Amino acid sequence: MRFLSWVVTTAIAVxxxxxxxxxxxxxGPTHGQDEIQHKLVPLLVVSLILGVITSFVKPVLTVLSIPFIIITLGLFLLVINAALLKLTxxxxxxxxxxFHVEGFWPAVGGAIVITVVTWIVDGLIGDSR
Structure with a gap:
């Protein structure tokens, strides 16, 4: 059940x-029912890709970047999240x-939005354990 809520939360954030x-x-299509039907499966696939990349790549990058994270008082984590979104x-x-992310600044903005929305949705759904 937790896996399903995690995928849905990430999909909402993306x-x-x-x-x-x-x-x-x-x-694909940009309006109406066609847009929903055409983009629902890719949205779930992207949330799975982002989850796998975050689970396996982010810990390695975080450990390797500890000096930069300390020097920037944690702001370098935002750069890491943007890079993970570009990798996704x-x-x-x-x-x-x-699914496309065009450039560094959209990736940074997307990383911020995805983080905040994930926090909000997780808070609304709650922990099912």
Whole structure:
């Protein structure tokens, strides 16, 4: 059950990021029922890709970046999250999912939005353990 809520939470956060940040988008229809039908599965796939990358790559990058994290008082974690979002976009592009992050600043904005929305949705859903 926790896995399902995690995937849904991440999918909601990515969807909000695509709505709020220019430069983060899914390809395909842009209005109506067609948009929902065309982008639902790619949204879930992107949330899974982001989760796998965050689970395996982020701990390694965080440990390797400890000096930068200390010097920047933790702000370098935002750069790491932006890089992970760009990596997610690259993997999604390789899998022909249709998710794109164009540039560094949209990735930073998307990382902030995804983090905040995830916190909010997790707070609303609560821990099911």
């Amino acid at each position: 969807a909000v990021a695509t709505l709020l940040i220019d430069g983060i988008y899914f390809t 976009s690259w993997v999604a592009d390789q899998l022909d999912v249709g």
